[in-house]
Amino acid sequence: MPTMTTYPPVPEVWKPAADLVAQVYALEPLRADIDARFAAGLDNVAAVDVMAEAGLLGLTLPRRYGGQGRDYTALAAVCEALGSIDTAHQIALTVHLGLVAMAILQWGSDEQRTHWLPLLARGEVLATFGLTEPGAGSDVGALRASARRVAGGYLLNGEKTWISGANHAGLFIIFATIDPTLRHRGITAFLVPRSAEGLSTSVLHGKFGVRAGDTGSVICSDVFVPDTQVLGEVGEGFALALAALGNGLFTVGAGALGIAAETRRIAAAFMRSCGDDGRGWAGGLLARMVVREEAARLLLARAAALKDAGRPNTVETGRAKWQCAEAGLANAVAALDIWQARYAVEHPALLRHWANAKGAVIYGGTSEIHQTMQAAYALGDRVERLPRRPAPSAADLAE
Numbered sequence: 001m002p003t004m005t006t007y008p009p010v011p012e013v014w015k016p017a018a019d020l021v022a023q024v025y026a027l028e029p030l031r032a033d034i035d036a037r038f039a040a041g042l043d044n045v046a047a048v049d050v051m052a053e054a055g056l057l058g059l060t061l062p063r064r065y066g067g068q069g070r071d072y073t074a075l076a077a078v079c080e081a082l083g084s085i086d087t088a089h090q091i092a093l094t095v096h097l098g099l100v101a102m103a104i105l106q107w108g109s110d111e112q113r114t115h116w117l118p119l120l121a122r123g124e125v126l127a128t129f130g131l132t133e134p135g136a137g138s139d140v141g142a143l144r145a146s147a148r149r150v151a152g153g154y155l156l157n158g159e160k161t162w163i164s165g166a167n168h169a170g171l172f173i174i175f176a177t178i179d180p181t182l183r184h185r186g187i188t189a190f191l192v193p194r195s196a197e198g199l200s201t202s203v204l205h206g207k208f209g210v211r212a213g214d215t216g217s218v219i220c221s222d223v224f225v226p227d228t229q230v231l232g233e234v235g236e237g238f239a240l241a242l243a244a245l246g247n248g249l250f251t252v253g254a255g256a257l258g259i260a261a262e263t264r265r266i267a268a269a270f271m272r273s274c275g276d277d278g279r280g281w282a283g284g285l286l287a288r289m290v291v292r293e294e295a296a297r298l299l300l301a302r303a304a305a306l307k308d309a310g311r312p313n314t315v316e317t318g319r320a321k322w323q324c325a326e327a328g329l330a331n332a333v334a335a336l337d338i339w340q341a342r343y344a345v346e347h348p349a350l351l352r353h354w355a356n357a358k359g360a361v362i363y364g365g366t367s368e369i370h371q372t373m374q375a376a377y378a379l380g381d382r383v384e385r386l387p388r389r390p391a392p393s394a395a396d397l398a399e
């Protein structure tokens with residue numbers, strides 16, 4: 001069975017981060033036994049430790065907090081490389097850095113930033129993002145986890161589900177509502193350490209994709225959170241979640257792009273090895289894989305450039321995530337078609353990437369939700385609203 005033995009070339013748009021891409025591909029533990037780990041459903045916490053040692057967990061955090069001070073273009077390049085190895089690695093960076101650390105940087109108080117960001121940059125504490133609930137996924141306003149006012153803070157109660165890295169995280173952003181009748185305007189973000197009394201987590205077994213990554217549930221039973229650990233303002237959680245997802249889904253798109261690229265590479269190597277000159281139906285599939293991947297990468301590079309410049313980018317980032325996720329799934333299917341037309345045996349890496357690609361069209365906003373939003377933007381029925389706290393630009397990240 002042909003396998004990839006050399007590292008892939010760095011795409012033109014990610015050349016400014018070529019050093020980081022080379023660094024990711026050189027991290028052998030990220031690829032060691034990955035097919036077997038996926039098959040067995042073993043999570044990648046050891047790989048996350050390796051990413052932490054390499055400084056990747058603080059990639060886009062300012063140097064004054066112990067980060068590397070790199071930009072969004074670098075973040076996309078790294079996440080594409082991670083996703084091309086396995087989605088679980090990219091998700092680890094998505095939740096820790098994209099969804100939590102970057103949110104604390106943008107929305108946190110001076111005390112919160114000074115306390116948490118150095119720990120997160122070094123990977124001494126892993127972090128995750130608790131938004132989804134059994135009855136609230138796409139419809140965030142249906143969230144039911146409650147935050148009841150008590151002396152000096154809030155008592156959190158409720159269940160979060162499908163939370164990436166839940167069982168290894170030392171810090172959670174938990175979204176809860178001070179009043180469900182307020183819908184979006186009641187949602188508030190809380191910083192909750194694992195040591196908080198009443199917080200427990202459990203593993204979600206039997207996933208279809210992302211089987212080499214930890215996913216779980218988080219239960220809060222009368223978890224006390226002091227006022228000092230409210231992130232942003234009370235009632236500002238929905239805006240904060242959307243802003244955080246702007247970084248999260250950017251990295252999800254990049255990871256899915258990694259699947260599009262890797263499955264294209266596997267398909268091309270396989271065709272080459274069996275003497276297919278590309279003039280038949282498989283060549284047509286391969287050509288479409290190339291164009292889907294390239295178009296998606298250009299959309300993502302456009303979003304990265306806007307983020308780096310500190311310009312509004314919600315429309316472009318959502319569009320890029322949607323198209324990268326679709327490209328990842330379509331290319332994985334096309335590669336399987338090319339493989340299975342000649343071999344009646346499993347290709348573990350292709351099956352793994354295909355199953356992983358199914359996740360990327362769900363988290364970070366499903367494809368249906370992004371499609372609906374893009375239509376609303378195109379019709380002028382929806383416009384980008386800038387958050388109270390501006391997202392940091394590349395210049396801010398470099399400080």
Ligand SMILES: Cc1cc2nc3c(=O)[nH]c(=O)nc-3n(C[C@H](O)[C@H](O)[C@H](O)COP(=O)(O)OP(=O)(O)OC[C@H]3O[C@@H](n4cnc5c(N)ncnc54)[C@H](O)[C@@H]3O)c2cc1C
Nearest residue numbers: 129130131132137138162163164210359362363364366368
């Ligand atoms: C591997 C994995 C990791 C995840 N990690 C995290 C995490 O770390 N933190 C976190 O908070 N969440 C996480 N999630 C949850 C993820 O964000 C949700 O699954 C996602 O938002 C969709 O919500 P849902 O599963 O409840 O599906 P639903 O929202 O119930 O959607 C079900 C279907 O209905 C469609 N649909 C829903 N509403 C509409 C609409 N208005 N118009 C058209 N179609 C619609 C959807 O597109 C979808 O096809 C993760 C999910 C997965 C699979």
